[in-house]
Amino acid sequence: MGALANYIERAGVATASISLIREQSEAVRPPRALWVPFALGRPLGAADDPEFQKRVIHAALAMLSTATAPTITDYPIEAPAQANVDSWVCPVNFPVAQATTVTERVQAEVARLAPWSAETRAARGRTLFGVTGAKPGEVDAVARALGRVADTGDVVTAPDVGINWAFEMPLLLRHLADDLRTFYHEAIAAQPGPDAPDHATLSAWIFRGTALGEALQAVARHLSAHDTRKAAFVRGLIIPEGFYEGGSAFPASAEFGSTDNAARASECGADSLLSPTRADDQLQR
Numbered sequence: 255m256g257a258l259a260n261y262i263e264r265a266g267v268a269t270a271s272i273s274l275i276r277e278q279s280e281a282v283r284p285p286r287a288l289w290v291p292f293a294l295g296r297p298l299g300a301a302d303d304p305e306f307q308k309r310v311i312h313a314a315l316a317m318l319s320t321a322t323a324p325t326i327t328d329y330p331i332e333a334p335a336q337a338n339v340d341s342w343v344c345p346v347n348f349p350v351a352q353a354t355t356v357t358e359r360v361q362a363e364v365a366r367l368a369p370w371s372a373e374t375r376a377a378r379g380r381t382l383f384g385v386t387g388a389k390p391g392e393v394d395a396v397a398r399a400l401g402r403v404a405d406t407g408d409v410v411t412a413p414d415v416g417i418n419w420a421f422e423m424p425l426l427l428r429h430l431a432d433d434l435r436t437f438y439h440e441a442i443a444a445q446p447g448p449d450a451p452d453h454a455t456l457s458a459w460i461f462r463g464t465a466l467g468e469a470l471q472a473v474a475r476h477l478s479a480h481d482t483r484k485a486a487f488v489r490g491l492i493i494p495e496g497f498y499e500g501g502s503a504f505p506a507s508a509e510f511g512s513t514d515n516a517a518r519a520s521e522c523g524a525d526s527l528l529s530p531t532r533a534d535d536q537l538q539r
Contacts, residue, residue, distance in 0.1 A: 256284030270317045272297045272310070273326065275453055277495050281487075281504070283324045286317040290329040293453075299333030306333065356472060357401025359465035364397045364434075370441035377444070383436045386429045387420035393437050397466075400430045404472035409480050424480070424488045427473055431492040434466055453494075461497040474498055 256279050259269040263285050270286040273279040274297055279287045290310060292299050298307035313329055321327075353359045371393075375381045381390050388396050399413035409424045421429055438460060461467035470492055477489040483505070490504030497503070 256282040256287055259284045259286075268318050270314045270321075272314050275494075276326065277490070277504070279326050281491055284326070285324055286314075286321040287326045288314040288317060288329055289326055291454075292333050296333065303333075355401065356404040356465065356469045357398055360397045360401045360404075360434075360469050361394055363465050364393055364437065367438060367441040368393070370444040371437050373444040374440040381436070381440065383433050383440070385420070385436075386417070386426065386433050388417050388433060392417055393433075396430055396433050396437075400427075400434060400466075400469050400473065403427065403430075403476065404469040407476040407479070409473070409476050409485060424477065424485050427477070428488050428491040431470055431473075435460065438464070438466060457494045457497060461494070467497075471498075474503055 256271060256273065259271050260282070262269050268285070270288065271279075271284055273284070273287040273289045274292065276289045279289065288310070290297060290299065298310050300306055309331075310329060313327075317325065317327060353362060375390065383390055383393065386396060395415040395417055399415045399417070402413045402415075403409060409427065412419055412423050412426055419426055439456065442456065461471070474489045474493050477485040486505040489498070490502070493503035495502055
């Protein structure tokens with residue numbers, strides 16, 4: 255949504271969005287985004303609590319009259335139903351890894367999660383999986399592709415697994431990660447019980463307890479070794495804040511240089527699209 259908001263602003267319409275994954279919003283630099291500490295899939299917080307949801311919407315819309323540069327504001331209140339997310343556990347028990355390669359371990363996890371993911375897709379009648387160009391039934395091939403990069407360290411050549419990829423390398427790696435995280439998240443959504451894990455809880459589970467997390471960390475190390483600006487930026491897109499060597503996977507501003515940063519701001523339209531006048535005009539409409 256953050257990237258789309260930039261295009262909408264270029265057409266003269268002021269925007270304010272709600273963000274559930276802060277590091278992705280930081281990467282695309284939306285005009286105005288309200289980051290909320292809620293479970294994925296619940297951008298307004300607890301279900302069946304219209305007063306709480308209205309307060310979230312009002313906080314997001316208020317940014318139209320206050321933000322005059324790309325801004326991410328933290329919503330300070332957790333959703334009422336989030337009190338017990340610390341007690342959340344994955345409904346699938348992964349056995350001790352016997353496979354010798356990362357690829358085999360990720361494929362084994364995907365196979366165990368597949369029935370849960372299918373249950374969520376059937377209940378929703380849709381899936382968010384497939385940004386890479388893969389079909390829902392090709393998740394094993396996507397897992398094989400990411401695992402192959404983790405095992406071989408090749409972040410230049412697109413993995414040949416029989417899929418017509420929608421992106422080139424290394425940007426494809428970001429979308430392989432997105433598709434597999436979507437698959438895992440949809441599997442978790444089918445778990446029994448009332449408590450839904452928030453983004454931080456899901457990230458901790460993926461990066462500290464799954465083969466997918468192991469694969470993503472390996473890919474991040476290979477991107478670092480490739481030592482290009484694009485590789486460093488993609489690394490930041492696949493590893494959440496705090497899970498890469500204890501800190502941020504995004505390169506420091508100095509690694510890009512002031513010229514690069516100015517260019518990125520210009521691409522987002524920050525110089526001309528975020529004037530108070532434009533936002534006020536839109537509010538009046």
